Amino acid sequence: MGPLARTVELFYDVLSPYSWLGFEVLCRYQNVWNINLQFRPSFIAAIMKDSGNKPPALVPRKAQYMTNDLKLLGKQLQVPIQFPKDFFSVILEKGSLSAMRFLTAVNLEHPEMLEKVSRELWMRVWSRDEDITQPQSILAAAEKAGMSAEQARGLLEKISTPQVKNQLKETTEAACRYGAFGLPVTVAHVDGQTHVLFGSDRMELLAHLLARGANLYCQHT
Amino acid sequence: MGPLARTVELFYDVLSPYSWLGFEVLCRYQNVWNINLQFRPSFIAAIMKDSGNKPPALVPRKAQYMTNDLKLLGKQLQVPIQFPKDFFSVILEKGSLSAMRFLTAVNLEHPEMLEKVSRELWMRVWSRDEDITQPQSILAAAEKAGMSAEQARGLLEKISTPQVKNQLKETTEAACRYGAFGLPVTVAHVDGQTHVLFGSDRMELLAHLLARGANLYCQHT
Numbered sequence: 095m096g097p098l099a100r101t102v103e104l105f106y107d108v109l110s111p112y113s114w115l116g117f118e119v120l121c122r123y124q125n126v127w128n129i130n131l132q133f134r135p136s137f138i139a140a141i142m143k144d145s146g147n148k149p150p151a152l153v154p155r156k157a158q159y160m161t162n163d164l165k166l167l168g169k170q171l172q173v174p175i176q177f178p179k180d181f182f183s184v185i186l187e188k189g190s191l192s193a194m195r196f197l198t199a200v201n202l203e204h205p206e207m208l209e210k211v212s213r214e215l216w217m218r219v220w221s222r223d224e225d226i227t228q229p230q231s232i233l234a235a236a237e238k239a240g241m242s243a244e245q246a247r248g249l250l251e252k253i254s255t256p257q258v259k260n261q262l263k264e265t266t267e268a269a270c271r272y273g274a275f276g277l278p279v280t281v282a283h284v285d286g287q288t289h290v291l292f293g294s295d296r297m298e299l300l301a302h303l304l305a306r307g308a309n310l311y312c313q314h315t
Numbered sequence: 316m317g318p319l320a321r322t323v324e325l326f327y328d329v330l331s332p333y334s335w336l337g338f339e340v341l342c343r344y345q346n347v348w349n350i351n352l353q354f355r356p357s358f359i360a361a362i363m364k365d366s367g368n369k370p371p372a373l374v375p376r377k378a379q380y381m382t383n384d385l386k387l388l389g390k391q392l393q394v395p396i397q398f399p400k401d402f403f404s405v406i407l408e409k410g411s412l413s414a415m416r417f418l419t420a421v422n423l424e425h426p427e428m429l430e431k432v433s434r435e436l437w438m439r440v441w442s443r444d445e446d447i448t449q450p451q452s453i454l455a456a457a458e459k460a461g462m463s464a465e466q467a468r469g470l471l472e473k474i475s476t477p478q479v480k481n482q483l484k485e486t487t488e489a490a491c492r493y494g495a496f497g498l499p500v501t502v503a504h505v506d507g508q509t510h511v512l513f514g515s516d517r518m519e520l521l522a523h524l525l526a527r528g529a530n531l532y533c534q535h536t
Contacts, residue, residue, distance in 0.1 A: 145376045155366045155496040159513055164508065170523045275376040289387065292380055295516035302391045 100304060101130045105279040107138035108197070108215040108226065109190040111164050111175055113278040116294035118173050120280070121209060123297075127304050129282075134207050136196040136266045136313075138277045139189055145275035149185060167294070179225045185238040193226045195253035196236070198262040203249060210239035235307070320523060322351045326490040326500040328359035329418070329436040329447065332385050332396055332410040334499040337515035338437075339394050341501070342430060344518075348525050350503075354429050355485045356418040359498045360410055366496035370406060378402070388515075399444045414447045416474035417457070419483040424470060431460035 101210055102119055106113035119132075124131040142149060151157035161177050168175035178184045193215050201208050214235035218224040225231040236246035252258050269279055272290045280291040282303055291304055325341055327334035338354075345352040352492035361368060372378035382398050389396035399405045414436050422429050436457035439445040446452040450471055473479050490500055493511045501512040503524055512523055 108467065128372070143372060147377070153366060153368050153496055155494050156368070159494055159496065162511070163513070163517075166520055170520055195522070257456070273376050273380055275374055290379050290380070290383070293516070295514070298385075298519065299387060299391055303387070 100128060101132060101283045102300070103134050103281040103283075104129075105134040105136045105265070105272075105274060105281070106212070106275055107136055107190055107277050108193055108212060108219060109185060110138055110277045111160075111216075111220050112294040113138075114175065114216045115167055115171055115173055116278040116280060116297070117212065118171060118295065119297045123301075127301065129304065131145045133201065133212065134265050134269065134276060135194050135201060135208070135212070135262065136269045136274075137191065137194050140263075140266045141269055141274050141277060144174055144270050147275040150276075151181065153187065154208045170204055174217075174221045176221050176223065178219065184219065188225070188227045190226065192229075192253060193232060195258050196232050196250060198265070199249045199258045200236075201259060202258065203252075204241075204245070207236075207239060207241060209216075211241070212235050214239045252260055321349060321350075322353060322504045323521070324355050324502040324504075326355040326357045326486070326493075326498055326502070327433070327493060328357055328411055328498050329414055329433060329440060330362060330371055330406060331359055331498045332437075332441050333515040334359075334394055335396065335437045335441055336394055337499040337501060337518070338433065339392060339523075340518045341410050344522075348522065350525065352432065355420065355486050355490065356415050356422055356429070356433070356483065356500060357490045357495075358412065358414075358415050361484075361487045362490055362495050362498060368496040370511045371392065371497075372402065372406065390431045393505045394431065395438075395442045397442050397444065399440065400439075405440065409446070409448045413450075413474060414453060416452050416479050416483055417471060419486070420473045423479065424473075424528055425462075425466070428460060428462060430455075432457050432462070437461045 102120065104117060106117055108114070115215060120131055124182065134178070164175050165179065196214055197208060200211050207314060215226050215232075218231060218235055219226045226235070233243070233246045236242055236249070269277070272279060272281055274292070276292065278292075278294060280296065281302060282289045282300055284303055289298060325338060325340065327338055341352055347405055371379060383395050406504065418429060418433055418436070421432050435454075436447050439452065439456055440447045447456070453462065453471060454467045457470070458464055468497070490498070493500060495513070497513065499513075499515060501517065502520060503510045503521055504513065505524055512521060
């Protein structure tokens with residue numbers, strides 16, 4: 095078994111701020127940990143519904159805690175997270191369906207752009223309190239990530255195709271099969287074992303699992 | 316300001332396995348981090364009720380995830396956590412009122428024994444799947460922690476006194492005032508700031524906050 099056996103999948107939605115934190119940590123450490131990192135754009139609203147879970151912010155003290163938790167974690171991890179002013183409208187009403195379909199289209203046609211476009215969408219909704227539901231918002235994020243206007247418009251046109259819709263559905267169902275009840279979900283395939291980790295706060299555990307895998311690998315060669 | 320300004324309070328209940336993980340990490344690092352660690356035995360059922368939160372295990376996928384998460388974290392942190400066989404009966408029916416009142420009495424009269432007795436109660440319920448509700452169970456934990464049978468019986472007699480009942484109520488209310496919606500809650504008082512951290516997975520963040528405090532302190536002297 096070579097390094098490619100160490101595959102880590104990240105299921106995420108740009109509506110989820112903890113997904114952003116997990117995403118940035120994995121982007122930074124993918125070379126250090128020698129992992130094959132695979133991004134899996136998913137649709138969080140469908141995962142919450144399918145699992146019978148409720149957004150944590152519906153418990154008032156959790157919403158209050160999250161505000162401060164994200165501020166502290168953003169500083170610690172140097173991710174410029176800021177709570178949107180009208181949080182409930184952003185999360186519960188506006189949602190992320192178009193944005194996640196767009197990222198699905200990016201992943202199908204220009205996977206090399208997926209990291210940057212995802213980050214620009216997070217920068218909009220979770221840093222600058224900007225919309226991510228309107229076509230012009232999505233195009234602006236794509237162009238900021240380095241796509242040409244033409245390329246971005248071409249992808250945007252594809253978000254209502256069955257191919258894109260079904261792909262997002264399939265990825266979301268794959269997350270559910272792994273037991274997801276929220277996002278991010280990190281699935282680590284190490285030395286024939288599969289570990290499912292929920293949240294952005296299992297990265298030390300992931301490092302531990304990867305290190306143990308690395309030790310095994312060393313013994314086998 | 317001296318080191319005593321760096322006070323860390325841990326609100327916990329022995330019914331909460333993540334409280335055990337947080338407790339062990341703090342016990343191990345209290346000298347490394349140069350903190351004044353204060354244990355706050357609390358009653359988790361009252362915190363859940365007061366905050367309108369529900370035990371995570373009521374969402375089936377969360378229960379499934381927790382089983383595996385605790386197994387992995389137990390191995391990583393070398394805490395011998397094992398899920399009780401009849402988890403729902405242990406958590407939702409039997410509860411921890413007597414155990415937490417007993418720990419409150421220990422804290423009032425023999426605070427130097429609190430760490431050990433707490434650990435022995437966790438060893439019973441979260442490692443060996445043993446009862447913690449019956450008087451003989453609590454006495455067995457106390458004796459295993461190094462108390463004499465006489466001392467343990469003396470404390471057990473006090474768990475129905477208004478002093479002990481009120482103290483547990485007050486500590487639980489203090490956790491709620493800090494915004495608790497579950498346990499463990501770690502409250503770090505560093506350089507005039509108070510940070511409230513939920514769960515056992517904010518210990519790296521705590522180290523970060525303490526380090527920043529230490530840096531500030533160095534600049535001031």
